[in-house]
Amino acid sequence: MGSFSITHWLILLVVVVVVFGTSKLKNAGKDLGGAVKGFKEAVKDEQAEHAHKHRVLDHESSSPVQNEQSDTRIDDIEISPAPVDDHHKI
Secondary structure (H helix, E strand, O other): OOOOOHHHHHHHHHHHHHHHOHHHHHHHHHHHHHHHHHHHHHHHHHHHHHHHHHHHHHHHHHOOOEOOOOOOEHHHOOOOOOOOOHHHOO
16 A cells, blocks of 8 residues: 555656646756756766865975975964054044
8 A cells, every 4th residue: 555556656646747748847857957957057066176175285285395495394383463653543
């Protein structure tokens, strides 16, 4: 009683076609196919962008830039903001 046989599925299909009509079902199928295609393209683009980010980060980490005067890497240098002089405000 819990499973549908092939006759149940055929009757259900006939009822759906009668209620909605073939043109609406065809348009719904096209819309659904377009949505799936757009989703797949978006996933592919996101994966390509993610892979590009990793290639850039891997390249930057494999070739650190050295400061010519010392063995300190440029990435290790901390830059603090300049002090603010209150008496020069307008």
